Amino acid sequence: MTGPFAKRPDFLPFSRPTIRQVEIDEVVDSLRSGWITTGPKAERFERDFAAYTGFPHALALSSATAGQHIGLLALGLKPGDEVITTPMTWASTVNMIEVAGATPVFVDIHRDTLQIDERQLEAAVTPRTVGIIPVHYAGAPADVDAILAVARRHGLWVFEDAAHGVGCLYKGTHVGCFDRLGVFSFHPIKNITTAEGGVLVTRDDALAHKLKALRFHGLEKQAWNRYAEGGTPQVEIVLPGFKYNFMDLQAALGIHQLASVGEFNERRRALAARYDELLAQVPEVEPLGMPGYEHFHTRHLYVVKVLESAGMTRDEFIAALRARNVGTGIHFRAVHTQPYYAGKYPRWIGALPVAEWVSERLCSIPLFPLMTDDDPAYVVAAIKDVLAHRG
Ligand SMILES: *Cc1c(COP(=O)(O)O)cnc(C)c1O
DSSP: OOSSOOOOSSOBOSOOOOOOHHHHHHHHHHHHHTOOSSSHHHHHHHHHHHHHHTOSEEEEESOHHHHHHHHHHHTTOOTTOEEEEOSSSOTHHHHHHHHTTOEEEEOOBOTTTOOBOGGGHHHHOOTTEEEEEOBOGGGSOOOHHHHHHHHHHHTOEEEEEOTTOTTOEETTEETTOSSSEEEEEOOTTSSSOOSSOEEEEESOHHHHHHHHHHHBTTBSSOOTTTTSTTOOOOOOBOSOOOBOOOOHHHHHHHHHHHHTHHHHHHHHHHHHHHHHHHHTTOTTEEEOOOOSSOEEOOOOOEEEEEOGGGOSOHHHHHHHHHHTTBOOBOSOOOGGGSHHHHHHOGGGTTTOHHHHHHHTTEEEEOOOTTOOTTHHHHHHHHHHHHHHTOO
């Protein structure tokens, strides 16, 4: 783009789901069929997801947060236990540790990739530690081998937060189940969407069995068809479970979204590569670094750090972009600085300097498959215009 900056007439959001006629038709088909909650399409989606990722069990749920909740309970998390995680995540990762009555223990992050700093894990282990929750941040994998090595040395489980990671590979293997359990999210901003939804993946048959009961009222058998012809209306409750099942209406979206995930991710990668190229000329705004190990990046988010040389705060930068019709997001405010956590665990304030610094400086710029080829250039022109008008 050359010449003076011209503001576009329409707002470019930070994200927008790709909903096509095929998804709409499938939802309408479910509505007309009379089967709108968990049923044959939910089962098909689970089979498709298991086949896509290569894990034997894929359990779809109402959200990734629901999966984090019952996943931690199924792993036996209890009051007094400690779980090591990253402050650079959505709050649900930490909230569910807290809801189980256990204690989150934070480890700082790498300044370039914002992945959990695996070099600091060992020092965070105490006799109370039971597990590690790494986040495959922004669609790149955390350093899985290093994390597993610490986990094995101390007998800890690893429960991967792969909310950003549908399609993400670490050394050629799909992320999500390098150890016991992993969770993916299908919230509308994620790489595929079911409006709301998530899936747990595991190789452990006994764990899968328990998770199925916890997901749906504690029922021993997955009796979604108990009202259908040939179903039996009797049920057996074997434990006090939740109501976290995944509807066929959600699966109607998910089946077609999953079939297109390769295409969606390639589009994200092409747009991100364009940003990489354009932002190389804007030193005040620093994109994320890439991990040194072999991986496939889903480009879930395009995160930049607004450096001191920009001469403005991140919040001023966001407001100035909004005034130029560019939407942004913050992924994430470091969780330990949130009022609940800062109040309950004040010892973390000041103890995670990289996460705290970046938490004030990061910003996600628009990235979604429906963006046009020209949109990244518009966003970068808007950024340059914001910087030109600073102070
Ligand atoms: C979105 C997200 C979640 C929660 O997913 P929901 O499906 O909205 O419950 C958890 N962890 C991370 C890192 C996320 O980005």
